[in-house]
Amino acid sequence: MPVGFGSSGIFNPGHANQEQNVNKPIWSIAYYTRFFDVDTSQVLERCFASVIPKDNFLEVMGGSPDLYGPFWIATTVIFVLFVTSSIVDSINAYINKTPYSYNFFHMTFAFGTIYTYAFLVPLLVWGATKYFGCQPNLLEMLALYGYALTIWIPVSILSVIPIELARWILLGIGAGMSGVFLIRNMYPVLSRAEAQIAKIILILVIIFHGVLALLLKYKFFSFNSAGAPEVPPPAVPAPSAL
Amino acid sequence: MSSNNHNSVEADDFLSAPSYVEATSYSDTYDNPFETNIPQRTHSPLIEPDDVPLPGQKPHSPVKAPQPKVSGTIGSTSQANSSSSTSGNIGSGIGLGVGQAMMGSGINTLDEPVSETLLRDLRNVGAKLKQVLYPKGRKDILKDWDLWGPLLMCLALSIVLSIRAQPDQKITVFTWIFIIVWMGSAVVTVNAKLLGGRVSFFQSVCVIGYCLFPLVLVSVISIVVSSIYIRLPLCGVAFAWASWASLGFLSDSNLANRRALGVYPLFLFYFVISWMILIS
Numbered sequence: 001m002p003v004g005f006g007s008s009g010i011f012n013p014g015h016a017n018q019e020q021n022v023n024k025p026i027w028s029i030a031y032y033t034r035f036f037d038v039d040t041s042q043v044l045e046r047c048f049a050s051v052i053p054k055d056n057f058l059e060v061m062g063g064s065p066d067l068y069g070p071f072w073i074a075t076t077v078i079f080v081l082f083v084t085s086s087i088v089d090s091i092n093a094y095i096n097k098t099p100y101s102y103n104f105f106h107m108t109f110a111f112g113t114i115y116t117y118a119f120l121v122p123l124l125v126w127g128a129t130k131y132f133g134c135q136p137n138l139l140e141m142l143a144l145y146g147y148a149l150t151i152w153i154p155v156s157i158l159s160v161i162p163i164e165l166a167r168w169i170l171l172g173i174g175a176g177m178s179g180v181f182l183i184r185n186m187y188p189v190l191s192r193a194e195a196q197i198a199k200i201i202l203i204l205v206i207i208f209h210g211v212l213a214l215l216l217k218y219k220f221f222s223f224n225s226a227g228a229p230e231v232p233p234p235a236v237p238a239p240s241a242l
Numbered sequence: 243m244s245s246n247n248h249n250s251v252e253a254d255d256f257l258s259a260p261s262y263v264e265a266t267s268y269s270d271t272y273d274n275p276f277e278t279n280i281p282q283r284t285h286s287p288l289i290e291p292d293d294v295p296l297p298g299q300k301p302h303s304p305v306k307a308p309q310p311k312v313s314g315t316i317g318s319t320s321q322a323n324s325s326s327s328t329s330g331n332i333g334s335g336i337g338l339g340v341g342q343a344m345m346g347s348g349i350n351t352l353d354e355p356v357s358e359t360l361l362r363d364l365r366n367v368g369a370k371l372k373q374v375l376y377p378k379g380r381k382d383i384l385k386d387w388d389l390w391g392p393l394l395m396c397l398a399l400s401i402v403l404s405i406r407a408q409p410d411q412k413i414t415v416f417t418w419i420f421i422i423v424w425m426g427s428a429v430v431t432v433n434a435k436l437l438g439g440r441v442s443f444f445q446s447v448c449v450i451g452y453c454l455f456p457l458v459l460v461s462v463i464s465i466v467v468s469s470i471y472i473r474l475p476l477c478g479v480a481f482a483w484a485s486w487a488s489l490g491f492l493s494d495s496n497l498a499n500r501r502a503l504g505v506y507p508l509f510l511f512y513f514v515i516s517w518m519i520l521i522s
Contacts, residue, residue, distance in 0.1 A: 029435055036436035040502040068437070072507060079514045086521050102521045104411045107418065 035067040035139070043069055050147035051154075053181035057147070058140060058188075065139040070146020074118035077152050081110040084156045085220040091162050109219060117212050118146050125186075128201055134192040144185055148178040152216070159221040167221050175213035179206065367391045374455045374487050384452060384491050387444045392451020395458050396423040399515070402461045406522040419518070426511045427451055434504040439497045446492065450508070453488040454515065456480040461519045473520055481516040485509055 024031040046069055049060040085106045093100035122138075122145040129136040155174035159167050182205060190198040351359065367390050373383045396419075404416035427450035434441050460480040464473050488508055497504045 029432065033436050033438060036433070036438075038503070039499045041499070043503060068433075068503060072433075072510075075507075076510060079510060079517075082514070083517055086517075090521075101408050104407060104415050104418065108414065 032067075037064065038066040038068050042066075046143075046147055047073070047150045050150045050181055051177065053177065053184060057144065057181065057185045061140070061143060065137070065143035067139070067142065067146075070118055070142050070149075073146050073149050073153075074114050077149050077156070078107070078110040078114045080153050080156045081114070081216070081220050082107045084160050085110075087160050088162075088221060091160070095162070106220065113212070113215055113219075114149070117208070118142075118149060121145060121208050125201065125205060128204075129189055129193065132193040132197050132201075134189050136189050141186075144182060148182050151178045151181075156216075156220070167217070171213055171217050171221070175209065179209050182209065363388075363390060367394065370452050371455050374452050384449050385445060387442075387448035389444070389448065389451070392423075392427070392448060392454075395451050395454040396420060398458045399423065399454060399461055399519075402458075402465060403518060403522050406465070419515075422511075422514070423451070423454070426514075430507045430511055433507050434492070434497070437497055437500050437504050439504055441492065449488055449491040450511070453484045453491070453512075456483040456487075457512065457515055457519060460516070461522070464519060464522065470520075477516045477520040480519075481512050484512045484516075488512075 043066070046057075046060060046066075049055055049057055086102050089103065090100045119142065122141040125145075126136050126138045126141045151174050155170050158170050161167070183202065186202075186205065190201055193201070366388065370384055370391055400416045400419040400423075403419050404412045407415040427447045428443075430450060431441060431443055431446040434446065435443070457477075457480045460473075460476045463476060467473060467476075485508065489505065492504075492508075
């Protein structure tokens with residue numbers, strides 16, 4: 001058919017699209033609609049359940065993990081980090097009585113960090129657990145890591161407050177809540193491996209998490225980030241961040 | 243207008259093969275495929291090339307082609323058309339579907355100067371920009387998508403913001419604004435499609451790009467105005483304006499209870515761009 005890409009968008013999925021799309025080839029957009037089969041209320045419910053980790057998240061998702069949440073939560077965190085870090089910089093400039101000019105590298109750095117953490121790390125964890133026979137689900141792993149980022153949205157917004165102690169407390173709350181959320185929901189999968197290997201993977205997960213928290217702290221919410229060197233400080237893996 | 247054309251078409255026995263209409267399966271939006279016969283713009287994906295011989299139709303010589311007759315009938319309406327703007331043509335019939343807005347002008351474009359061709363495109367872009375600034379009018383003007391407008395918006399935004407960036411970041415800012423605008427509109431569109439919305443890809447990219455126009459205006463104003471007390475309300479208004487305009491165009495995308503999920507990325511996209519204009 002000589003019609004272009006645009007015309008393939010005119011399809012009517014309003015009714016019973018998911019059953020039809022199961023047999024679609026993997027390179028078509030219709031194939032991926034099953035990962036975006038969520039309603040607004042479901043996404044909100046999952047976000048709340050990830051911020052306040054009291055229920056088992058896999059039960060909250062009800063066997064249909066989505067990719068909408070992970071992708072857009074990660075993107076939101078990137079943009080919120082850019083916005084708040086520019087506010088933090090301008091506050092610093094105001095306090096130090098220096099002219100403010102924004103640093104665009106915050107944006108690129110946030111893109112790299114957050115997308116790596118939201119997509120590459122769960123992929124690694126999935127690969128490791130798969131290798132050691134834990135039968136993990138890649139989608140669930142991605143959804144887990146993606147929704148675990150939700151807490152960083154309010155934390156980043158509140159970290160605008162120019163009090164160093166408040167920022168550390170907020171960072172601790174954010175890292176702690178999302179860390180507990182991650183480990184609680186990953187534990188059933190990890191416990192299928194041998195105890196020794198499960199412990200190593202768990203520690204790696206915690207280290208990745210601590211590195212993320214410290215990167216966010218030193219790159220975006222530090223007092224003198226306007227004149228800070230471009231290289232991030234050596235991020236010591238500190239499990240105490242949990 | 244359409245009945246008029248049908249008469250002349252039937253008289254010529256040109257469209258006696260109904261398979262053409264059925265093969266494209268857009269017969270409901272598309273009752274006058276003859277209007278596409280003017281070989282000036284073939285960018286619409288919905289319209290098949292008209293020089294492909296149809297089944298059951300003998301190839302006709304260009305001299306005997308019924309084009310002059312048809313363009314004559316259309317030309318009677320497009321007299322007013324070419325003088326004012328394309329928008330006059332669009333509202334004239336509900337049957338005019340996607341991608342036909344500019345096709346209706348029956349001007350002979352083969353022997354016109356190049357400047358006239360370029361100016362016609364520019365006038366089209368201008369009409370659409372006007373539509374974005376005042377979204378209450380005809381909504382279907384943006385259904386005839388083009389990528390010139392989004393490209394102009396994107397380039398203007400990138401250039402203005404990179405001029406105002408720090409000296410060592412100019413290239414980075416230009417690159418990233420360019421990437422964010424194109425990738426952003428593509429990702430927002432794909433997201434709406436993945437959620438099950440009825441959107442056409444390029445049409446949505448076109449709408450999102452054109453709706454950047456208020457933000458581009460504010461970014462140009464911010465070159466001379468540096469006071470935050472003026473720029474903050476301006477950026478807020480431009481953000482609301484862009485979001486409102488694009489919402490109006492994308493409102494019929496058939497997303498029942500996941501409408502917020504499709505709209506949220508759009509807000510995020512415009513918010514980030516207006517924020518970058520604000521702090522630049």
